[in-house]
Amino acid sequence: NAPGPYGNASGQRDAGSERGNGTVLVVAAALLDRGRLLAARRSAPADLAGRWELPGGKVEPGERPEDALVRELREELGVEAEPGERLPGAWPLKPGYVLWVWTARLLSGEPRPLEDHDALRWLARAELDSVDWLDQDRPAVAEAALRLPGA
Numbered sequence: 001n002a003p004g005p006y007g008n009a010s011g012q013r014d015a016g017s018e019r020g021n022g023t024v025l026v027v028a029a030a031l032l033d034r035g036r037l038l039a040a041r042r043s044a045p046a047d048l049a050g051r052w053e054l055p056g057g058k059v060e061p062g063e064r065p066e067d068a069l070v071r072e073l074r075e076e077l078g079v080e081a082e083p084g085e086r087l088p089g090a091w092p093l094k095p096g097y098v099l100w101v102w103t104a105r106l107l108s109g110e111p112r113p114l115e116d117h118d119a120l121r122w123l124a125r126a127e128l129d130s131v132d133w134l135d136q137d138r139p140a141v142a143e144a145a146l147r148l149p150g151a
C-alpha cells in the first residue's frame with residue numbers, strides 16, 4: 001500500500017475528490033480468476049451503457065487508491081478481492097479524469113452485477129475481443145491479457 005506519486009507523506013490523498021493537480025483518479029480491477037478476466041457491462045450513464053469495462057470507480061477524498069479498488073469491487077460486485085500489481089500506465093478518461101488499473105484476485109464471493117452493471121462475463125485470453133470494451137479501457141485490457149494463460 002505504498003502511496004502513489006500524488007500521495008502526501010502519510011500516504012493519504014489530499015482533501016477533495018481531485019488529486020491536487022486537478023485530476024480525479026478512477027481505479028479499476030483486472031480481476032483474474034481461473035485463467036480468465038472479468039468484464040462488466042455498464043448500465044449507465046447513457047453514453048457508456050452497453051459497453052464493457054474493468055469494474056471500479058472514483059477514489060474518494062482521503063481514500064487510498066487500493067482501498068478504493070477493494071471498496072468498489074465490494075459495492076459493484078459483492079465480492080472481497082485483493083489488489084495485486086498495478087498495470088503500467090495511466091489512461092485518460094473524460095477531461096480531468098485518469099484511470100489506473102490493478103490486477104486483483106478473488107478472496108470470496110461470486111461476482112454479481114449489483115451496481116452500475118447489467119451483465120458480467122469471465123473471458124479467457126482468446127475471448128477478450130468478443131465484447132465491446134470502452135475505448136478508454138482497451139490499453140489496460142491488452143496489458144491484463146499478458147497476465148492470462150496463453151500469453
Ligand code: 9L3
Nearest residue numbers: 026028053054055056057058093137
Ligand atoms: N471509467 C472508465 N473505465 C473504467 C471505469 C471503472 C470507469 N474501467 C470511467 C467511467 C466514468 C468514470 O470513469 O466516466 C467514473 O467511473 P464510475 O465511478 O462511473 O464507475
Ligand code: MG
Nearest residue numbers: 055056057116
Ligand atoms: Mg463504477
